[in-house]
């Protein structure tokens with residue numbers, strides 16, 4: 001078995017065992033819900049695909065999946081069928097309009113709102129099967145710090161926290177980061193501040209969060225937690241327009257401020273995380 005696999009999970013194992021994260025996987029997560037994770041995941045994937053990267057987005061918000069809605073896709077086979085053994089992994093992979101692949105969960109699967117050993121095993125198996133085939137896998141996770149969300153994040157080598165400038169979003173982002181530092185030994189966390197009003201707002205917010213972390217969250221003596229500001233995405237009415245039409249922003253309105261910001265994020269991510277396509 002490849003070294004990407006973590007030891008198999010046994011019935012009765014404590015659910016918060018920190019896992020050895022898998023390579024080339026970026027978890028897109030947040031403290032508060034509705035801050036733009038799914039929008040960022042889908043459009044970032046399209047922007048990376050445009051740059052020649054082989055990308056897959058997995059709808060890791062298992063209980064309340066909605067990547068299918070955003071992308072206007074109606075797959076016959078979903079992750080649920082793979083988990084239950086009704087379909088092979090490759091049968092559930094769908095081509096999205098933006099030139100990337102998606103693995104959709106299918107919404108309302110109550111059984112995935114709890115982290116059981118089965119869900120963990122199935123998830124791990126799927127991730128290990130996917131990794132060799134992509135330059136990067138993005139996990140569009142749910143919000144918050146539930147077991148299922150934390151487990152999905154634990155599978156990723158890198159974490160991207162999306163927050164908006166609202167105080168509630170920032171306090172929730174801080175709480176999430178604290179848990180990721182404590183439970184998953186994360187030391188580097190990438191930040192995207194979405195729906196900013198002015199240029200530079202996002203960087204100032206990340207700097208503020210960093211200062212609070214430096215004061216109150218000590219990883220281990222001598223170790224620091226570092227927030228890497230990946231970029232801002234301005235509040236832009238075009239985002240809602242694209243979502244209402246169930247289209248990708250960077251395809252339908254590629255010149256709008258939010259689409260340009262996403263393209264810049266993709267370039268920065270490629271520079272720091274994944275090799276440029278040859």
Ligand SMILES: Nc1ncnc2c1ncn2[C@@H]1O[C@H](COP(=O)(O)OP(=O)(O)OP(=O)(O)O)[C@@H](O)[C@H]1O
Nearest residue numbers: 033034035036037038039143195234235236239243
């Ligand atoms: N930069 C932006 N400018 C304007 N509106 C935005 C922007 N980003 C997101 N939105 C709005 O916020 C809505 C919610 O975004 P999205 O569904 O991506 O959030 P989410 O974090 O995935 O939510 P959940 O926690 O429910 O999964 C979008 O449908 C869109 O209308």
Ligand SMILES: [Mg+2]
Nearest residue numbers: 037038061066
């Ligand atoms: Mg979402």
